[in-house]
Structure formats: C-alpha cells, structure tokens
Amino acid sequence: MNRVEGTFEHWACIYDDDSQFLEAALPFLADGLTLGEPVLAVATPANLELLGAALGERSADVDYAESAFFGRRPPRRVGAFYRYWKGGQDRSRGSRVRILAEPAWAGRSAREITAWTRMEAAINVTLASTSISMICPYDARTTDAGILADALRTHPAQVAGSRQIPSAQYTDPEAFARSCDTRPLAQPPDGAQTFGFDGDLRGLRRFIVGSADAHGLAGDRADMLVLAVSEVGAYLKSRWPASATVRIWEQPGAIVCDFRQPGASISDPFLGLRPAELVPGDGDGLWLANQICDRMDIRSDAAGCAIQLQVPSSHDQEMAAQPGTRYPV
Amino acid sequence: MTNDCAVYDDGVLRITNTDDPPGLALAGEIDESTYDGLVGALGSVANGSADVHVSLAGVSYCDLAGLRAIVCVTGAGHGNGGNGDRDARRVVLHEVPPQLATVLRIVGWDSTPGLAVDQPPGSPDPRRGGQPGSVAR
Numbered sequence: 420m421n422r423v424e425g426t427f428e429h430w431a432c433i434y435d436d437d438s439q440f441l442e443a444a445l446p447f448l449a450d451g452l453t454l455g456e457p458v459l460a461v462a463t464p465a466n467l468e469l470l471g472a473a474l475g476e477r478s479a480d481v482d483y484a485e486s487a488f489f490g491r492r493p494p495r496r497v498g499a500f501y502r503y504w505k506g507g508q509d510r511s512r513g514s515r516v517r518i519l520a521e522p523a524w525a526g527r528s529a530r531e532i533t534a535w536t537r538m539e540a541a542i543n544v545t546l547a548s549t550s551i552s553m554i555c556p557y558d559a560r561t562t563d564a565g566i567l568a569d570a571l572r573t574h575p576a577q578v579a580g581s582r583q584i585p586s587a588q589y590t591d592p593e594a595f596a597r598s599c600d601t602r603p604l605a606q607p608p609d610g611a612q613t614f615g616f617d618g619d620l621r622g623l624r625r626f627i628v629g630s631a632d633a634h635g636l637a638g639d640r641a642d643m644l645v646l647a648v649s650e651v652g653a654y655l656k657s658r659w660p661a662s663a664t665v666r667i668w669e670q671p672g673a674i675v676c677d678f679r680q681p682g683a684s685i686s687d688p689f690l691g692l693r694p695a696e697l698v699p700g701d702g703d704g705l706w707l708a709n710q711i712c713d714r715m716d717i718r719s720d721a722a723g724c725a726i727q728l729q730v731p732s733s734h735d736q737e738m739a740a741q742p743g744t745r746y747p748v
Numbered sequence: 749m750t751n752d753c754a755v756y757d758d759g760v761l762r763i764t765n766t767d768d769p770p771g772l773a774l775a776g777e778i779d780e781s782t783y784d785g786l787v788g789a790l791g792s793v794a795n796g797s798a799d800v801h802v803s804l805a806g807v808s809y810c811d812l813a814g815l816r817a818i819v820c821v822t823g824a825g826h827g828n829g830g831n832g833d834r835d836a837r838r839v840v841l842h843e844v845p846p847q848l849a850t851v852l853r854i855v856g857w858d859s860t861p862g863l864a865v866d867q868p869p870g871s872p873d874p875r876r877g878g879q880p881g882s883v884a885r
Contacts, residue, residue, distance in 0.1 A: 498854065498856075501856065502856045505856050505859070506856075506859065509859065509861075620779050620780070620781065621760070621777060621779075621781075624777075624809060639846060639847055639850065642846075642847040643847060643850070645809070646809075646811075646847065646851065649779065649809070649811060650811060650812060653779065653780055653811060653813075656780070657780070694855075694856075695812060695855045697816060697819065697820055697824070697857065697860065699813070699816065703812055703813070703816075704811065704812050704813070706855075707812050707851065707854065707855060710854045710855075711854070
C-alpha cells in the first residue's frame with residue numbers, strides 16, 4: 420500500500436484574537452476540504468463556533484471535537500490523532516490528513532502542563548511516519564507565557580495567517596523530553612502492597628487482581644489495570660532478568676503501581692509513546708499501558724529504572740457514573 | 749461447536765479445533781509463556797481458503813502480542829497495517845471478552861481489513877456501529 424511516509428507536519432499558531440485564529444485555521448481546514456482530505460478540528464467550544472460560522476455549509480464536512488474531551492491525557496490524545504489518521508487513510512486511500520489541535524491549558528497542574536508540553540515535543544518523533552498536517556493553536560490571551568515559549572520549542576514552525584515561519588527556538592524533541600523528566604517520582608509509602616516480580620507474569624496478575632479488589636476497583640477497571648501492569652512486567656522481562664519490586668498504593672485521586680528494576684536503564688524518552696502497529700515494535704505493550712493509565716512515568720538512575728503507572732481510584736465519580744468513558748479516548 | 753481433542757493444552761491455555769464454523773476456540777491465559785503454543789495452533793489453521801473463526805469466549809487474559817498473532821492469522825496487517833484487499837479471507841473473532849474488545853479499539857486494530865468481530869445477539873456494543881448478531885466489517 421502506498422502510504423505517504425515520514426511527512427508529519429506540526430505548526431504552532433499563537434494568536435491574540437479571534438481574527439488571528441481564523442486567519443490561520445480557516446485556510447488550513449478549507450484547503451483540506453478542497454483537496455478532499457479528512458479534516459478534524461479539535462478546539463475550544465468558542466473556537467468551534469467561530470469555525471462553524473466561518474465555514475458555513477462546508478462545516479458539515481469537518482470532523483470536530485472539543486479540546487477538553489478528545490483524549491483526556493496526552494498519550495490518549497496522540498492515540499486519538501493516530502486512530503483518526505488511520506481511519507482517514509482507509510477512507511481516502513492514503514491522502515494527507517489535517518488536524519487542528521488546540522490544547523486545553525486552563526486549570527492544569529504544573530505536572531500536567533509538563534506532560535502535555537512533553538507530548539507536543541514527542542509527536543514530532545512518534546507521529547513522524549504519519550501523513551498528518553497539524554496546527555496547534557495557542558490562545559495568547561489565556562495561556563501562560565511559559566507555555567507559549569515552550570510552544571516555540573516543541574513545534575518546528577509557526578503559522579501566522581497563511582505564512583509559515585520556522586521556529587528558531589525549536590529544540591531537539593529528545594532533549595526537550597528529557598528536560599521534562601526532572602520531577603522525582605512519588606516514593607512508595609510504608610504499607611504499600613508489595614510483590615517481588617521474578618518473571619512470573621501470572622503471579623503478577625494475581626497480585627494486581629487482589630490489590631485492585633482491595634482498593635475497590637472492579638470489572639473492566641480492574642481488568643484494564645491488570646492488562647497495563649502485565650504489559651509493563653512483560654516488557655521488563657523481555658529486556659532484563661526480571662527482579663523487580665512492584666508496589667501498589669492509593670494516593671489522593673489515584674491508584675499508583677510502581678516497578679523498580681535494579682540494574683536496568685531505559686534511555687528512550689519515547690518508549691511507550693509510539694502507536695502499536697500490527698507489525699511488532701519495541702515497547703508496543705507500553706503503548707497499550709499508556710493508553711489505559713492516566714500516567715506512565717519512566718525514570719532511570721544509578722540504582723536502576725522505575726516505571727510508575729497511575730489509574731483513577733475507586734472514588735472517581737466520573738468513571739462510576741459512566742463506566743468505560745475513559746477508554747479509549 | 750468444539751470437538752474434544754485439544755490441539756494445545758499446557759494447563760494455562762487450552763486450544764481446541766472447532767468444526768462449525770471451522771477454526772479454533774481459545775480458553776485460558778495468553779502471554780509470552782503460552783505465545784508459542786498459540787502461534788503453533790494458529791499456524792495449523794492459517795493455510796486454506798476459508799475464513800478462520802476464533803472463539804475467545806474462554807480467554808481470561810490476552811496480551812497485545814497474542815492479540816496481534818490472532819488478528820494477523822490470515823495475513824492481515826502484513827505490510828503496513830493491512831493491504832486493503834477486501835477479497836482476502838477473513839479472520840472472524842467470536843465472543844470477544846469486553847476488555848479485549850476495548851483493547852482492539854484502543855490500538856485501532858478493530859478496523860483492520862480482513863478482520864471481523866461477531867457481535868453476540870442482545871449485547872451490541874454501543875460504541876460500535878454493527879447490528880446485533882451481525883458480523884461487522
């Protein structure tokens with residue numbers, strides 16, 4: 420099949436008002452429609468309204484989603500982009516796919532902002548083989564200066580109107596991602612449930628089933644946690660003689676599962692961030708784990724490597740009210 | 749309908765032939781320890797001209813590598829994620845446990861050309877478009 424390979428395009432659009440937003444977003448989307456390309460607009464409700472009014476009848480051909488709900492965590496956003504691209508490839512036989520992808524920043528913690536910014540850098544690598552053209556609008560009226568400055572580091576170029584301006588501040592994505600990984604991981608508290616993982620994946624799954632139950636997770640929430648944890652165990656086992664200490668505990672808003680593998684080191688900052696294909700790739704299972712969990716953080720130091728997963732705790736009322744809403748997007 | 753003779757059984761994963769429709773029924777856990785047994789059994793039904801039917805009703809755990817092996821049993825995904833040849837014979841998954849249906853959706857393999865997921869009557873997944881009891885492409 421003749422796919423367009425290696426042509427991911429990724430622009431930032433920092434705008435000060437509605438007209439600047441439309442000057443960049445409208446031709447980008449309208450040109451895609453003219454070319455018959457799949458076109459997706461992910462933006463704030465206010466900007467979606469602006470686009471709808473400006474596009475008129477043509478808006479019926481634009482797929483859309485609200486920023487806050489299209490992939491609630493960075494890896495899921497990437498997963499959603501990737502699935503949209505794949506679906507578009509199937510429908511339009513290998514054409515490019517256009518995505519307007521406005522991030523949502525309001526109310527985010529510093530840790531979340533780092534995760535979303537890191538994702539902006541990572542997709543330059545992890546989506547490199549897709550034929551997606553993406554503009555990421557940043558609203559300068561409501562977005563912190565630090566986030567805007569990072570946008571110039573994580574996008575190879577900016578758009579202003581129809582002009583494309585290479586970003587002099589663009590930073591090597593790997594170096595940028597590493598600079599995001601300085602925050603220490605949570606330390607397991609005394610009393611965390613502990614399992615010595617020696618390569619017995621079935622034993623590991625039994626441990627997680629029991630722990631999930633103890634923390635009030637049942638049904639598909641327990642099943643999906645088991646899947647994520649087992650894939651992490653399988654990855655460690657595939658790379659090193661497994662001798663990891665696995666601990667699980669609850670902290671406000673999350674169940675945390677922590678692997679510590681002495682003597683191991685993970686140097687790839689994008690491990691688990693490349694979409695799993697039918698052709699096997701390194702870290703596929705960690706991509707799945709990343710799609711399931713709210714967070715997956717990886718650190719290596721002199722002592723070894725740590726992989727820490729987080730899923731919502733049983734007290735999460737959104738999951739309680741609408742089972743399954745967090746999967747897959 | 750299955751016959752009694754297991755083509756693979758290591759106490760963790762049990763695989764039996766099915767006659768109608770022709771294929772395999774899997775029961776137990778699929779991970780790296782049972783992967784070779786799975787691949788061997790899939791190989792025994794991979795060659796032929798008919799669709800391959802795989803019942804997953806008894807699968808309590810299946811990792812991503814195992815799921816990939818099942819999805820690709822008839823050659824779907826060779827090349828770069830499916831060659832789009834809609835005349836090729838299909839692999840039809842039956843009685844897919846909910847968590848595996850979710851995984852298929854997460855990784856996007858549910859839309860693999862040549863893969864069909866049989867929707868059991870009375871329990872249509874609202875996130876899929878198929879009619880109850882239909883075989884959705």
